[in-house]
Amino acid sequence: MSKKTNRRQRASSDIPALLFDLDGTLVDTVYEHVLAWSEALQDEGIHYPSWKIHRRVGMGGEIFVKALLREIGTTAIESKVKRLGEIKKKIFMGWISKVQILPGARELLKRLSQLGVPWIIATSGGKDEVAPLLKLLSLPSDAPLVTGDDVKKAKPEPDVFLAAAERLGVAVSDCIIVGDSVWDLLAARRAKGLGVGLLCGGYGRDELDRAGAYRVYKDPAELLGHLEELGIYTD
Amino acid sequence: MSKKTNRRQRASSDIPALLFDLDGTLVDTVYEHVLAWSEALQDEGIHYPSWKIHRRVGMGGEIFVKALLREIGTTAIESKVKRLGEIKKKIFMGWISKVQILPGARELLKRLSQLGVPWIIATSGGKDEVAPLLKLLSLPSDAPLVTGDDVKKAKPEPDVFLAAAERLGVAVSDCIIVGDSVWDLLAARRAKGLGVGLLCGGYGRDELDRAGAYRVYKDPAELLGHLEELGIYTD
Numbered sequence: 034m035s036k037k038t039n040r041r042q043r044a045s046s047d048i049p050a051l052l053f054d055l056d057g058t059l060v061d062t063v064y065e066h067v068l069a070w071s072e073a074l075q076d077e078g079i080h081y082p083s084w085k086i087h088r089r090v091g092m093g094g095e096i097f098v099k100a101l102l103r104e105i106g107t108t109a110i111e112s113k114v115k116r117l118g119e120i121k122k123k124i125f126m127g128w129i130s131k132v133q134i135l136p137g138a139r140e141l142l143k144r145l146s147q148l149g150v151p152w153i154i155a156t157s158g159g160k161d162e163v164a165p166l167l168k169l170l171s172l173p174s175d176a177p178l179v180t181g182d183d184v185k186k187a188k189p190e191p192d193v194f195l196a197a198a199e200r201l202g203v204a205v206s207d208c209i210i211v212g213d214s215v216w217d218l219l220a221a222r223r224a225k226g227l228g229v230g231l232l233c234g235g236y237g238r239d240e241l242d243r244a245g246a247y248r249v250y251k252d253p254a255e256l257l258g259h260l261e262e263l264g265i266y267t268d
Numbered sequence: 269m270s271k272k273t274n275r276r277q278r279a280s281s282d283i284p285a286l287l288f289d290l291d292g293t294l295v296d297t298v299y300e301h302v303l304a305w306s307e308a309l310q311d312e313g314i315h316y317p318s319w320k321i322h323r324r325v326g327m328g329g330e331i332f333v334k335a336l337l338r339e340i341g342t343t344a345i346e347s348k349v350k351r352l353g354e355i356k357k358k359i360f361m362g363w364i365s366k367v368q369i370l371p372g373a374r375e376l377l378k379r380l381s382q383l384g385v386p387w388i389i390a391t392s393g394g395k396d397e398v399a400p401l402l403k404l405l406s407l408p409s410d411a412p413l414v415t416g417d418d419v420k421k422a423k424p425e426p427d428v429f430l431a432a433a434e435r436l437g438v439a440v441s442d443c444i445i446v447g448d449s450v451w452d453l454l455a456a457r458r459a460k461g462l463g464v465g466l467l468c469g470g471y472g473r474d475e476l477d478r479a480g481a482y483r484v485y486k487d488p489a490e491l492l493g494h495l496e497e498l499g500i501y502t503d
Contacts, residue, residue, distance in 0.1 A: 063318065064299055068303060084469065131306075236472060237474055237475045238474070
C-alpha cells in the first residue's frame with residue numbers, strides 16, 4: 034500500500050494510530066535507568082547529579098553520553114562513550130527482574146486492540162533490553178515494535194516514530210505519539226505527529242505542556258479513561 | 269537572649285538566616301530514596317509507581333507510608349508502617365557509600381559561614397541516616413542540625429524548621445528556607461519563612477513555583493552565585 038492510500042484510509046476511518054514510548058510510559062524503569070547511569074559514570078570517575086540524568090533519560094544513550102561529556106568539558110572519545118553505555122546496560126539489566134509495569138499499561142494496549150486501533154511501541158532501547166519488558170507487558174515477542182536497533186538515529190531524532198508509523202502503514206501525521214519525556218514530545222513535533230505526555234516518567238506537567246503535549250495524563254490508566262479526548266470512541 | 273531581642277538584631281543586621289533541607293538539597297540522595305522505598309514496598313507485596321514515590325519523598329517516612337497505604341486502600345497498621353520504614357532504611361543505608369554531594373553544597377555552606385550568615389540543616393531524616401551525609405559535606409558531627417528525631421512531627425509539618433530557627437536564635441519569619449520538594453515549601457509557608465526551591469531533587473521548576481518558592485535555582489552552586497537575590501551581600 035502506498036502512503037497516499039493509507040492517508041486516505043485514515044481520514045475516512047477517523048481513528049488515529051498510537052505510537053508508544055516504552056520506558057517511563059508503559060514500564061516503570063526511569064528511576065532504574067537514572068541510577069544505572071549514575072553508577073556507570075561513577076565507575077568512570079564522573080560525578081554527575083541524578084536529576085540531570087533524569088532529564089536526559091529518554092534520549093538515545095549515545096547522544097546522552099556525548100552531551101554529558103561535552104557539558105563537563107571531557108572529550109567524547111568513541112571508546113569511552115561505548116564503554117559507558119556497556120557498563121550502564123549491565124547494571125540496568127541486573128535490576129530488570131525488579132521492574133514493574135505502569136498502572137493500566139496492559140489494559141490500555143488490550144483495549145486498543147479490541148477497538149481495532151493500530152498501535153506500536155517505539156523505543157530508543159536495544160532489542161535485548163526490550164525483550165524482558167515485552168514479557169512484563171504480557172506481549173508476544175512479535176508484538177508491534179521498533180527499537181533503537183532498527184534506526185540510525187535515536188530520540189530526540191524523529192526516526193524511531195517515523196519507522197513505527199511506516200511499520201503500521203499509516204502517515205505519522207495521523208499518529209498520536211505517547212511518551213513521558215520532553216524528548217518524545219520533541220521527536221513527535223519533528224515527526225509532525227500529535228504528542229501526548231504521561232507524568233509517570235517523573236517530569237512535571239508543565240515541562241510536558243511546554244514541550245508541546247496536546248494532553249497530559251498521569252499514566253496509561255488515566256489515558257485509557259480518556260480515549261475520547263484523543264478521538265478514539267469506545268462505543 | 270529572648271526572641272524579641274533576636275528579632276530586633278535580625279532587623280538591624282538585615283541578613284537573613286538560612287535553613288537547609290538535606291536530601292535532594294545538599295546531597296544527591298532523592299533517586300536512591302525512591303528506589304529504596306520501591307524495593308521495600310515490593311518486599312511487602314505492594315506495587316507503587318516510582319514517580320509517585322518521588323513526589324512524596326521529602327515528607328517524613330511515616331506520613332508518606334500512611335498516605336500511600338490509604339491511597340491503595342490498605343489499612344495503615346502501625347506495625348506495617350514501622351516495618352516498611354525499617355526495610356527501606358536498611359536498603360538505603362546499603363547504598364549510602366555511593367551517594368554524592370550536590371554541586372556547590374560544600375562551597376555554599378563555607379561561604380555563608382565566612383559571611384557570618386547563620387545557617388542550619390533541617391531534615392526529616394533520622395540522626396543515624398544523617399551522620400554519613402554530614403561527613404560527605406565535610407561538616408563536623410556538631411554542625412548546626414535539626415533532625416526528625418528532634419521533633420514530633422516531620423515535614424510537611426513546619427516543626428523541623430521552627431525548631432531550626434529556634435536553635436539559631438532567630439525568628440523563622442527572618443529565615444530563608446531552602447529545599448527541593450514541595451513539602452519543604454509547604455512547611456516554609458506554614459512556618460511563615462521565605463521558601464526557595466532547588467531543582468536538584470528532580471521536581472519541575474513550575475511545581476516549585478506553584479508551591480510558593482520565592483526563587484528557584486538549579487542547585488546549591490547556582491544559589492551561591494545569586495546570594496544578592498536573597499538579600500545576602502558578599503562585598
